[in-house]
Amino acid sequence: MGYRVAVVGATGAVGRELLRILAERDFPVSEVVALASPRSAGREISFGDKTVLKVQNLETFDFKGWDLALFSPGGSVSAIHAPRAAKAGCIVIDNTSHFRMEPDVPLVVPEVNANALKKMKRNIIANPNCSTAQMVLALKPLHDLFTIRRVVVSTYQAVSGAGKDGMDELFVQTKGTFVNDPPTIAQFTKQIAFNVIPQIDRFMDDGSTKEEWKMAVETRKILDPDIKVFATCVRVPVFIGHSEAISIECEEPVDLAKARHALRNADGVILRDEREDGGYVTPIECVGEDDTYVSRLRIDPTVPNGLGLWCVSDNLRKGAALNAVQIAEALVAMDLIPSKSH
Structure with missing residues (x-):
């Protein structure tokens, strides 16, 4: 059985990656549509090696009869159009922060x-x-064993987290x-370029940034509401690949x-935790990889x-x-996914 799948924001860095991964993983699609803003409508974008999609206008698109979006x-666009798609019977998987902390949204x-x-x-x-996402993947098997109660994490986040414009800015400044x-x-x-910036997203009243707040509240929602998280999020001059140094405190002996x-x-x-020169994974080595790599494992x-x-x-x-x-x-x-008659 194939599914009718809409990719919204298809011309952005993540949207293009969505189309690429759907094709790579041979997701069972019967039809794919690429959606974006009116100014991008009519552009062509690739889906797999052979298919070229013509981008359609999100604002006028009818989601009725589509299975997944x-x-x-x-976030501001998702706030308007994701509920519209959901109301039409299409299941929405949203990459923005808009719905993450709503209690009735997984x-x-x-x-x-x-x-x-x-x-x-x-x-x-x-x-x-x-x-x-990458932190909870590393924490889950450890939490199952030792019950994590506190996490202190420092992130080293690539400029691609700020989209194509962020990558362009690093390139132009470096040159x-x-x-x-x-x-x-x-x-x-x-x-x-040649710098690190200890701010991602806006500052909040307690001195944390919104990115640091997200890491704390999202970890509790995904993994365990009792875990305490203290994060320091830093933008670094790397194009793709986030890195994190994580310290955890557990209830049980480790x-x-x-x-x-x-x-x-x-x-x-x-x-990959080899206690020798180079026996760890760096962000440039994880580009294009599906897995999260863990290294430098040691007792604190x-x-x-x-x-x-x-x-x-x-x-x-x-x-x-x-x-x-x-x-x-x-x-x-x-x-x-409810079955539909196509």
Whole structure:
């Protein structure tokens, strides 16, 4: 059986990745439509090796009769059009932050909490923040073993998390540095080339940024409401691939051998932890990969039942597009997509 699938925000970085991954993973589609803003309507975009789609206008598109819509157009656009698609009977998987913390919208990383899909009430499912998605993948097998109670995480996030314009800004600033051009700053608060910026998203009243808040509340919603999370999120001059240094405190004593075994056998996780030069994974090595890589696993002797680790993941794939497609695959596997007469 094939499904009619709409990709919303198809001309953006994540939208293009959604189309690519749907084709790569041979998702059972009978029809695919690419949707974007009116200014992008009429453009052509690839789906797989042979199919070219003509982008259609999201604002006038009728979702009636479509099975799935994978949204990545920006929160304000999703706020308008995702409920419209859901009301037409189309299941929405939304990549923006707009619906994540709404109590009747499941927030899902399939390897961690696929059963939350059974609680879908509004035909809308939320995809978590990219930095949250890779962290909960690394934490889940450890939480099952030792019951994590506190997480302190520092992120090193690629500019692609800010979209194509963020990637362009890093490229232009890097090139300009070698010819003494003054940097043009538009997408970030300071120069990003040859620099790091300890701010992602806006500041909140308590001094945290919105990105740091997202990591805390989303982890609790996905994994366990009792976990405390303290995050420091930093933008770094890397094009693709988020990195995280994570320290955890557990209720149970941590057995390093058991932790290694659990991570080796966890879905969506690859453990590469060789205690030698280069025996770890860096962001440039995870580009185009589906899995989250865990390295530098070690006991933290400064706290009771402490453990430290390093993890990296392709933020455009597992952090966004891949996770959305995996949610769609889980819906199919769990027979949660109502049948339609096409």
